[in-house]
Amino acid sequence: MVSFIFSRLMQAIATMLVVTLIAFVLFRYVGDPVNQMVGIETSLEQRETLREQLGLNDSMSVQYLRFVVRALHLDFGVSYQQKEAVSAMIAQRLPATLELTLVSVIFAIGFGVPLGVLSGLHPRSLASRAFMVLSLIGVSLPTFLIGILLIFVFSVQLGWLPSFGRGETVLIGGWSTGFLTSSGLQSLILPSITLGLFQMTLIMRLVRSEIMEVLPTDYIKFARARGLSDRVIHFGHALRNTMIPVITVTGLQIGSIIAFSIITETVFQWPGMGLLFLQAVQNVDIPVMAAYLMLIAFLFVTINLAVDLLYVTVDPRIRLAGTPA
Amino acid sequence: MTDLLSVSDLTIDISTRRGELRAIDGVSFGIGRGEVLGVVGESGAGKSMLGNAVIGLLPARARIAGGQVWLDGDRIDALPRADLQHLRGARIGMIFQDPQTSLNPLYRIGDQITQTIRTHRPMSQTEALDEARRLLTEVGISASSERLAAYPHQFSGGMRQRVVIALALAGNPELVIADEPTTALDVSVQAQIIKLLKRLCQERGVAVMLITHDMGVIAETADRVCVLYAGRVAEIGAVDDVLARPRHPYTQGLMAANPTLTGPLDDGLRQIPGSMPTIAARPKGCAFHPRCSEALALCRDRRPPLITAQKVECSCFLYHQDSQALKAT
Numbered sequence: 042m043v044s045f046i047f048s049r050l051m052q053a054i055a056t057m058l059v060v061t062l063i064a065f066v067l068f069r070y071v072g073d074p075v076n077q078m079v080g081i082e083t084s085l086e087q088r089e090t091l092r093e094q095l096g097l098n099d100s101m102s103v104q105y106l107r108f109v110v111r112a113l114h115l116d117f118g119v120s121y122q123q124k125e126a127v128s129a130m131i132a133q134r135l136p137a138t139l140e141l142t143l144v145s146v147i148f149a150i151g152f153g154v155p156l157g158v159l160s161g162l163h164p165r166s167l168a169s170r171a172f173m174v175l176s177l178i179g180v181s182l183p184t185f186l187i188g189i190l191l192i193f194v195f196s197v198q199l200g201w202l203p204s205f206g207r208g209e210t211v212l213i214g215g216w217s218t219g220f221l222t223s224s225g226l227q228s229l230i231l232p233s234i235t236l237g238l239f240q241m242t243l244i245m246r247l248v249r250s251e252i253m254e255v256l257p258t259d260y261i262k263f264a265r266a267r268g269l270s271d272r273v274i275h276f277g278h279a280l281r282n283t284m285i286p287v288i289t290v291t292g293l294q295i296g297s298i299i300a301f302s303i304i305t306e307t308v309f310q311w312p313g314m315g316l317l318f319l320q321a322v323q324n325v326d327i328p329v330m331a332a333y334l335m336l337i338a339f340l341f342v343t344i345n346l347a348v349d350l351l352y353v354t355v356d357p358r359i360r361l362a363g364t365p366a
Numbered sequence: 367m368t369d370l371l372s373v374s375d376l377t378i379d380i381s382t383r384r385g386e387l388r389a390i391d392g393v394s395f396g397i398g399r400g401e402v403l404g405v406v407g408e409s410g411a412g413k414s415m416l417g418n419a420v421i422g423l424l425p426a427r428a429r430i431a432g433g434q435v436w437l438d439g440d441r442i443d444a445l446p447r448a449d450l451q452h453l454r455g456a457r458i459g460m461i462f463q464d465p466q467t468s469l470n471p472l473y474r475i476g477d478q479i480t481q482t483i484r485t486h487r488p489m490s491q492t493e494a495l496d497e498a499r500r501l502l503t504e505v506g507i508s509a510s511s512e513r514l515a516a517y518p519h520q521f522s523g524g525m526r527q528r529v530v531i532a533l534a535l536a537g538n539p540e541l542v543i544a545d546e547p548t549t550a551l552d553v554s555v556q557a558q559i560i561k562l563l564k565r566l567c568q569e570r571g572v573a574v575m576l577i578t579h580d581m582g583v584i585a586e587t588a589d590r591v592c593v594l595y596a597g598r599v600a601e602i603g604a605v606d607d608v609l610a611r612p613r614h615p616y617t618q619g620l621m622a623a624n625p626t627l628t629g630p631l632d633d634g635l636r637q638i639p640g641s642m643p644t645i646a647a648r649p650k651g652c653a654f655h656p657r658c659s660e661a662l663a664l665c666r667d668r669r670p671p672l673i674t675a676q677k678v679e680c681s682c683f684l685y686h687q688d689s690q691a692l693k694a695t
Contacts, residue, residue, distance in 0.1 A: 259467035266421055266462075267482045267533060268455030271447075278470050356472055357517045 049349045053342045058109070060338040064331040065108045068118070069097075071327055078121060117332035122324045127332045130317060135336075136216045137207055138306070138313035142298050144229050145237035149298075150291060153241040157248025158280060164253060172245065179242035184301070188235040188308035195231060203228045205310035236305040240294045247290055251283035258282075284355045292348035296341040368439075369396030370573050371420065371541055376433035376443075378412075378419055380645075387645045389415050389428060391597045394672070397541065402567065402574040404588030404605065406581065406620075408642050412597040413577045417543045419443070420575065421458050422450045438540060456486040459534035459572075461563075463546040465526035469518035475502075475529055476514030479536055486537035501532040506562060524555035531563060535570070542567060543575045548583065560587055581624055585609055593617050596643055596653040598669075603678030613680040615658045652682070660684060 068074070074095065075088050092098055096107060111117070117127040160169035179187075196204035208224030210217040219225025255261060256279060264274050303315030310316075314333065321329035352359050378390035390412045397403045407413045418424050420435055422445060435443035442453060454460070462468040470478060479498040483489060489497065499509035505528040507513055518526055527547065534542055544563060548556040564587050567574050576588055584591050584605060592602040593614065601614040612618045619638035640657040643649060649656055655665040662683055675685035 259462055259464060260470040262423065263460070263462055263468040263530070263533070264470065266423060266454055266460035267485070268451045268453070268537065269481065269485055270451060273481070273485075278473075281472050282470070357474075358471060358519050 045353065046350070049346055053346050056342050057335075057339065060335055061109050061112055062105065064112075064334045065105050067334070068108070068327050068331045069104065074327070112335060117335070118328040120321075120326055120329050122321070122326045122329075127328050130329065131314065131332060131336065133217075134312065134314045134317045136218060137311060138299065138302055138315065140219055141229065141232055141236060141302060141305070141311060141313060142295070144233035145240070145298055146291075146295055148233055149237040149240035149244055149294070153244030154248055154280075154287070157245040158252055158275065160245070161249040161252025161256070162275060164249070173249075176242035176245055179238045180246070184235060184239065184304050185308050187238055188232070188305055191231045191235055192308070202231050204231070207312060232305050232309040232311055235308065236298055236302055240291075240298060243294065244287065244291060248280075248283060248287055251286060252279055255279045255282045281355065285352060288348055288351050288355065292344050292351075295344050296337075299340050300337050370399045370401075370438055371397040371575070372436045373416075373420070374434050374436075376416070376419065376435065377431045378415055378424065378428055379431040380428045382427070382646075384646065388431075388648070389597055389645050390419070391648075392433070393594070393597070393599050394433075395592050395599065395602055397573045397575060399540075400568070400571045400573055401590065402564065402576055402588045404584035404591040405575060405577045405594060406579060406584055406591060407594035408579065410596075410642060410644060411594040412645075413579075413594055414545050415597075416594070417460070417545050417575060417577050420541075421454055421460050421543055423454075423460075452486075455482060455537040455539065457537075457539050457541065459537065459539035459542045461527075461530055461534045461542065461544040461547045464550040465523055465530050466550065468530055469526060469533075471518055474515050474517055475521070479514075479529075479533060482533055482536040497536075498532075501536060502529075504535075504566065505529070505532045507532075523551050524559060527551060527555075527559050528562065531559075531566065535566065535572070538570075539572060541573045541575065543577070545577045546579070547576075548580070549578070556583075557586075563587070581609070581620065593620070596648050597645055598653055599672060599679075599681060600654065601678060601680045601682075602672070603680075607676075607678050613675055613678050613685060614654075614682050615660055615684070616654050619657075 074097065075092055079088060079091065096104060099107075115128045117131075119125065120127050120130060123130065156172055160166075160172050163169050192204045195202045203224070206228060207219045208226075208228035209222040210219050210225055211221045212218075219229055252275075261274060261279060264278050269278075302311075302313060303318060305311065306313045306315035307319065314336075317329065318333045320326070321333065373396070374394045376390055376393045377388065379386045380389050381387075393412075393416060395403065405413050405416060415424070415428065419428075419430060420442075422442070424430070430443050433443070434441060437453075437457060445453060469475075473481075476495065476498055479501060480491060480494040483494040483497050484491070487494075487497075495514070498514060502509040502513060507525060507528055518529070521529065531547075534544075542563075547563060548559050551559060560583055563574070563576075566572070574587075576583070578584060588605050590603060591605050591608050593600040593608070593616065595616050600616045601608060601612065603613075608617060609621065612621050616638070619636075622636045623638065638657055643653060643656075649666075651667045652658070652661070652665040652670050655661040658665065665683055668683075670681045670683045670686075672679045672681045673685045674680075
C-alpha cells in the first residue's frame with residue numbers, strides 16, 4: 042500500500058517536472074523576455090544589465106533549476122502586461138474558477154450517477170428513454186450555445202437569474218467566496234449548469250451502460266439467489282462494481298472542467314482563471330501563460346493521484362495486487 | 367409422504383425474434399426431504415432453465431407458460447417479487463457453476479456472508495459474525511478473522527466454491543439447487559466439493575437438486591436421477607436402477623458412451639448418431655425418435671407419456687403396456 046502510494050507520487054512528480062520544463066522553454070524561448078519587458082528606447086547596455094540581473098546569461102540547467110525552485114515558492118515572475126506578480130493575479134482569480142468548478146462537479150455527479158443507475162435498471166421505461174434523448178442534446182450541443190440559451194431563457198425572458206459576473210462576494214482570508222451571499226449563489230447556478238451539463242450527461246450514460254453490463258453477471262445473480270433486497274443489490278453490489286470506470290472518467294472530466302471553464306467564463310463574464318488566460322494569450326503574456334499551464338497540470342496530476350487512491354479504496358484487487366493470494 | 371419440491375407439467379417459453387420457443391416442455395418431477403435428485407442432460411437440454419425456474423430467477427425473456435411448482439405445500443411459481451425475496455436464500459439456496467464469478471470481487475467474504483445471514487435471520491452483526499465463522503468451519507475453511515476479512519480473489523477456486531456453499535446454506539434453506547457446482551473446478555477438487563456438499567446436506571437434512579452433465583457425479587451423489595432430453599423428461603428413477611439398467615434408448619446410449627475402466631480397450635466409445643435438436647427444431651412426436659434405433663412408427667407422431675416401468679418412469683412407447691400391439695401399427 043505504502044509502496045503503491047509512493048510510486049504514484051513519484052510518477053506525479055515526474056509529470057510535473059516535464060510540465061515545468063515545457064513551461065520553462067515557453068517562458069525562455071518564445072520571444073525574448075528582455076524585449077518584452079523594456080521599451081524601444083532602452084539602450085543596449087541597459088538591456089545587457091537586465092539580462093544579467095535576470096540571470097539569462099547563466100547556463101540552461103542553472104536557469105531551469107532556478108525556474109523550478111521559484112515555481113516551488115509560487116513565484117512565477119511578473120506579468121509583462123500588468124507589471125504585477127503572476128502569483129498574485131492567479132490568487133485573485135483562482136477562487137472564482139474553483140468555486141464554479143466545484144459546483145459544476147457536484148451538479149454533474151449528483152445528478153449523473155442516480156439518473157444513470159435508474160435508467161440502467163429500467164432501460165426501457167419512458168423516463169429513461171426521455172433522459173437518454175435529453176442527454177444526447179447535452180452531449181452534442183456546444184457549451185457556449187447551452188450558456189447562451191440558458192441566459193436567454195432564465196435571464197432575459199424570465200429574469201430569474203443574473204446573466205453575468207459572480208454577484209456579491211465575501212472575502213475570507215484572501216479567498217473571495219460567492220457561497221455566502223444570495224446573489225453570489227444565484228450567479229453560480231447558470232454557469233455551473235452550463236459547465237457541468239456535458240459531464241453530467243456523460244457520467245449518466247457511463248453509469249447506465251456500466252449498470253446494464255453488471256446486472257447480468259453471476260455475482261448479481263447469486264446475490265439475487267441469496268434473497269438480498271433489490272436496494273442492496275442495485276446500490277451496493279451493482280453500483281460499486283461500476284465505480285472504477287466512473288471514477289476514472291469523472292476524474293479526467295474534473296480536469297477538463299477546470300481547463301475548459303475558459304468558454305463558460307467568457308460567456309458569463311466570470312472573473313476567473315479562464316478569462317485571465319484568454320487575456321494573456323491575446324497580449325502574449327508569457328509568464329501568465331506558463332504559470333497557467335503549470336497550475337492546470339498540477340490540478341490534473343493531483344486529481345489523477347486522488348483517482349488512483351480512490352481506486353484502491355473501491356477495488357481491493359488493486360491494493361492487494363502485490364500480496365500473494 | 368409428500369415431496370418437499372413438486373414440479374408438475376412445467377412449461378417454459380422463451381421469446382425470441384423468431385417467436386416463442388418452448389424451452390421446457392411439460393416437465394414433472396419431485397424431490398423428497400433430504401433427497402438428492404440429479405438432473406442430467408446435454409447442453410441445451412434445459413437443466414439450468416429448470417433450476418432457475420424453481421428459484422424464480424428466469425431470464426427476462428423466459429416465462430413460465432404452464433404447470434406448477436410447489437415447495438412444502440406452498441405454490442411458488444407465481445409469487446410476487448417481495449415474496450420471492452423471502453423464498454430465495456431462506457427456503458431455497460442456490461450454488462452456481464463458476465465460483466470465480468459468483469462472488470462479488472469488491473466485498474470481503476465475511477461481509478458477504480453476514481449480509482446474507484442478516485437478510486434472512488434476525489441477528490445482530492456480532493451474532494451474524496459468529497454464525498459466519500461457524501458456517502466457514504462447516505465448509506472446511508479455518509474460521510479465522512483473517513479469512514473473514516479476505517476478498518474472493520485471495521481464495522483458490524475450490525475454497526471459493528466452499529464459500530459459495532456456505533453462502534447458499536446461510537439462510538438455512540430446505541432445498542439447495544446446485545447448478546453444475548463442480549464443472550469449473552479442478553478435477554482434483556471436484557470430488558472434495560461434491561463430498562462436502564453431500565455431507566452437509568445429509569447433516570442438515572437439506573434436499574438437493576443437483577444439475578450436472580457428469581454421470582460420475584450423479585452415481586456418487588444422487589439418490590434419484592432425472593434425465594432431460596430437449597426440454598423433456600426422458601427417464602426418472604432411483605440412481606441404482608437407472609444407471610444399472612437404463613430403460614430409455616437415450617439413457618442407454620448415454621451409458622454406452624461412458625468409458626469404463628474394465629471394458630475392452632479396442633472397443634472404442636459408442637456414440638448416439640446425430641445430435642440433440644435445438645428447442646427451435648424439436649421434432650414432432652418423441653423428440654428422440656430421429657436418433658433412436660428402436661423407434662416405432664407412432665414415435666414420429668405421438669409424444670410418449672411418462673410410463674412407469676419397473677420402478678422407473680420413462681417416456682418411451684417401448685415400455686407401454688401394449689407395446690407389442692403398438693409395434694404392429
